[in-house]
Each structure stands twice: as C-alpha cells, then as structure tokens.
Amino acid sequence: MVDKAANYLGDDIMSALAVDSTPPSAKLSPGDWMKKNLFSNAANSIVSLIVGLAAAALVWFGLKWIINADFAIIRANLRIFLIGQFPKEELWRPWASAYVLILGAGLMTGAMARNSYELDISQELEPVKESWGQMVRRFWPVLLVSIFFVSFARTIMPYIGLAAAFVLIVVTRELGWRMPAAVRQRALYIGVLLFIVSMLVIAGTSRLGGYALGLVVFIWMMSELSQVETLPVGFVGTLVRAAIALVIAAAVAVIQNLIPHDGFGWENWGGLHISLFTTVVGITLGMPFGILLALGRKSNLPVLKTASVIFIEFVRGVPLISLLLFSNLMLPLFLPIDFERPADLTLAIVVITGFSAAYIAEIVRGGLQAVPKGQTEAAQASGMSAASVQRFIVLPQALRAVIPAMVGQFIALFKDTSLLSIIGILEFLRVSDTSNAQQEFVGKGLASVTYLFVAIGYWAFAYTMSKESRRLEAKLGVGHR
C-alpha cells in the first residue's frame, strides 16, 4: 500500500518534470475550422449563412456584368487613361522616362536592402535577403494592375514594353545589391537624381529641372565635403564647403540648361501619369515645407509662430477644391497684367504642395510632442545647439513615429488629385468622363465600365502604399515603443 502510494507520487512528479517544450498544435481540419468559426451556435450560423449568400450573389452578378460588359471604350482610350493627350510621335518619352525611373528605384532599393542586410550582420542579427517571391507578394496589386492595363492594348508594343520593365526591375535591383559599399552609401542621391532625370526625359529639358538637379547636387556635395577632414572646421569651414558645393551644383545646372530645349513642358500631360506625378511632387515638396511649418509652430519667435499657425489653420479649414479654384480663377487677377499666366498644372502643384504641407505639419507636430523630453535634455546637456538637437535627435525620432499617419496622408493626397479635373486638368478620373463623351461611345451608358477601370487603378496604388506603410511600421518597430 505504502509502496504503491510512493510509486504513484513518483510517477506524478516524473510526468510533471518531463517538460514538453513544443507548443500544442493549433492546426484544424477544414471541417473543424468551419464548425468552430462559422457554425459554433445558432446565431453564428445564421449570420454566416446570410453573409455567405450575399457574397455569393455579389460575385454572381459581378461576374455576369463583367462578362457582358463592353470594354471597347477602354481599348480605344487606354493611352488617354494612362498618359492623357500626350503627342503620339513623342510616345518614346513616357517609356524612356519610366525606364529611367525604374533604373533609379531599382538601384536605390537594391542598395538600401543590401545596406540593412549588412547592418544586421554587423549587429549579429539574422540577416534576411528578400526573395523575389516576397517582392511579388509585396507589390502584387501594382504588378497585377499594370498587366491588367496592358491587356487592353491593341498593339504588341505595350506588352514588350511592360515585359522589358519587369526585366529592368530585376536587373537593376540585383545591380544595386551588388554595388560596392561606397556607392551603396550614396544610393539615395543617385535615386533622387535619376528621378529628376526621368522627369526631364518626359518634359524635355527645362530651367526648373536644372534648378532641381542643382539643388540635389548641392545637398549631396555638402554631405560629401563634411567628410573631408583637410578642410577647416567651424563657420569658415562651412563657408568653404558651401562655396565648393555651390560651384559644382551651378555647373550641373548650367550643363543641363545647355542641352537644347526640345521638350514641351507639362501642358499635354494627363491621365494616371499626372495623378501619380502630382502625388509624388506634392509629397516630396510638401514634406520639407511641412516639417518647417511644424517647427515654426513650435518656435519661440512670435512672428514665425503666428505665420505658421495662420497658414496651417487657413489651409486646413478650407476645402482643397476651393483652393484649386482660387488659384486658377482668382490668383491671375492679382498678378501684374504683363505677367505670363503660369500653366494650370504649375498652379495646381503649388496648391497641392501647400495643402499637403499644412497637413504634414500637423502630423509632424504630433510626432515632435511624442519625443520624450529627456531626449532633448540629454542632447542639450552635451552642449549641442538648438538646431542640432532638432536635426539629429528630435526630428529623426518624430518622423519615425508618424510614418503610418504620414502614409495615410499620402494616400488621401493621391485620391485628392482627382479634384484637379475641376480646373480643367485631364487627370485619371476625368478621362472616364471625356471618353464617355466621345462620339462613338456617347449615350451608351458605359460610365460604369470606365469608372470601374479607374477605381481598380486607384485602388492598386493606394493599397500598395498602405501595405508598404504597415511593413515599414513593423520594420521600424513603431508599434513597440
């Protein structure tokens, strides 16, 4: 009896000590899964059934509609949907521009991926190289929609062009990955310069492009020269560096302007291209402007502070449409008579930039407030100037914290570009109206077809942005801090 009890106790302890370190399997068979999640009780079953039936009906009618729909209107207007009234003999420009853009993006992202790979190695973390399968999963909406768009083409050229673009993405990304470390560190500048070049390819040379190139080269050279230790330090050193950088930047701008002007500006731009272009420009110009406004709003100087507050609150309190109309109809009235009227798109870009800057400013302000006071104090305590504290300590952390909100703003801006139609710009959504007004399609009730097409286009890019934002958020650990 006693023995048995001891045995029993021993077994019990033994089984308690034998630790099973594998987690219990959560795999369910499809039948069990449905039972657990869809039909666990009566109420759940009814909801599942109703929603299931509704979904089935939606798919059924949707498919029926798509099969019967007449997509001739898309086929006839595909080019206008994508690039507007771009002259036919200049069609090489959008293609060449897109390839230069891909070259820049591929080199830049490839190099950056490699940089973070090397950083992981140096920190003794498990480095990950993204496979092409993962890349496809990341960008599937855009990839799928570009194939979908091209499938409406009536010639073989767009197919070849798209295939070449896919090949170029793969090649340039691999190239970026393999570049030497010294080049990879400068990938951001290379990418931005190629972005401007791609804009110049599509618009032809222009003075504005020269300024943009010069500005980027100037910033690049300043950062290069700050590494040169033979130059003097302090204020004199900064002056010397700025002078050298300015000379190089000016040379680049002058050379760019010496190339014969054979472009035609952006008068004829339109379609999806103009929507994407104004979004990208609105973001890239709106960001620095917005950050300055946010800092201005927190400034101790009353003039700066008041000016920032007035600008932000005015722009945020007025619909974008009214700002666009104001710039288009009323602004020219205030300009001198002999002043040449800026192009509609120029005015629109100014408005979009100011508009996004005001919203970005408020987002950044939230980020600035989220940086703990101790960070500023630690930086101040080491003797750094107020400007350096902002630049090296506060802003990097603030911007990182607001990435999700910022991307949300970018998505909203992308969709808001559809308002450009109000001032007569032929953007993506408006092509839907103009194509339905064409003689062969008018009165045929094809608006639903063209709207669907446009909606798919908007959705693919907006959803990709949102996916990328979530990925970035996870990577930077924003949610964890």
Added chain:
Amino acid sequence: MSETAAINTDATQVGGNGRVMIDVVNMDKFFGDFHALKNINMKVGEQEVVVVIGPSGSGKSTLIRCINRLERHDRGSIVVDGVELSDDIKAIQNIRRETGMVFQSFNLFPHLSVLDNITLAPRNVRNIPKAEAEATAMELLERVKIPDQARKFPGQMSGGQQQRVAIARSLAMKPKVILFDEPTSALDPEMIKEVLDTMKDLATEGMTMICVTHEMGFAREVADRVVFMADGEIVEVGTPEHFFTNPQEERTQLFLSQIL
C-alpha cells in the same frame, strides 16, 4: 543656532585639490509659486566627489539641473569653471560642453547605435573627425567594459549596459565635471553594482562629480562630502564618517533612521 550646526550647513568649504570648479551663491529657484530651492550656497572643488542625498521632492535633482541650465535659476549666481551661467546662450553652451550629465532614465538616443550615441556630440560640438571620435568611443567602451556592444542599439541592451553607455557618452566630451541624477534608481538590483563600480572607477581617476543618489553604501565609500537636502534647503554637510555616524541635525537623524 549653535556653532556646530552653523558649520554643518556650510557647503562652501572647498574640497578636492582646492581649486573651485562649481560655485553656487545665494541661489533660489521657483516653479511657479513653489519655492523649490532656497538660498543655496555650495562650492565643489576640482577632483571632489560630492554626494547629494535627501527625501524625494527635496530639490536634489533640481539643484544639479540648475548647474547645467536644464533649469533656469531665479536668483543668485552659479559659476562653473570660471564661467557664470546667464541667459547668454554661448555661456550656457560653453558650460554644458564641460559638464557631463547622466540621467536616471539613461536618455540614450534610441535611433542611433551605441557608437553613434557616443560620437555624436564630440563630432557635432567639438568638430572631432569621425575616425578619431570613434577611436575615443571604443576606448571609453573598454573602460566601462562593454566594447562588444558598440554596434548595437540601446533597445537591445540591459538597463545596466545602457547606463554605462550613457556614462561613456558623457565622458566622450572630456568634461571637467559630471553630474549624476539618480543614475541607479531605474535599474534592477543586480545591475546597480556594475554602474556603481564604473562610477567608483571614475572617482578614483580624479573626476569631479556631483551625484544625486539613494545608494548610501556608495556615498559612504566614495564621497568626499555628503550634502543632505530637505524642503529645498541644504540641511547638513559633512564627511561620510561624520555624516553617517554623528549627524547633528534632527532632520538628518530622522532621514537616516528611516533609510538605514
């Protein structure tokens, strides 16, 4: 007041090698209507280690935060290494350059690697070339015994390691004084020792230090002088032996009886 008490509240005798590093004269500090520091007089000599203790809310942290102008004092004067603190931003930055600070919550920069945390200020403020700044940083990390952590980010390290990086960061500016604001209060017990050991090494090497701390063992072992504060006033000052074995003031006796 008796004569002994008068001597014991006098914090203006200079210790260390006799050269005055910090001189606080008749200093007052208000937060709104609240009188946070009342007529503080204190001198700290070069190479001296002064430990400031006292109940919470007694103004210890505020005192050392006034010394590098993280808080602005309202009356009186503060002179650090011959430079008087005023509203002149140049003077403030000159003093901050020579005055390191270590915080209770480390305040490392989470977006920068350990190496960048340490080299940022020397490169930015003192214009020291990158290679030289990094070499110095590695020496300092050796000194606080974590050279293998140079490439890591603060979030990947333990509290004790982070605080040692913070000490290395303040040393990188080659300061003449380091202010410690409760450096071990946010640490787990097993990590307190590694940070205190680092601070002891610094004291042995002759660094001028003011430490606000609750570590009485550290105060007893390392301090040249102990300053006891309560309600915004310096209540009693003395050598550790004198202070811990024979405190004169009732307020001090009460405090010591509560914590020892």
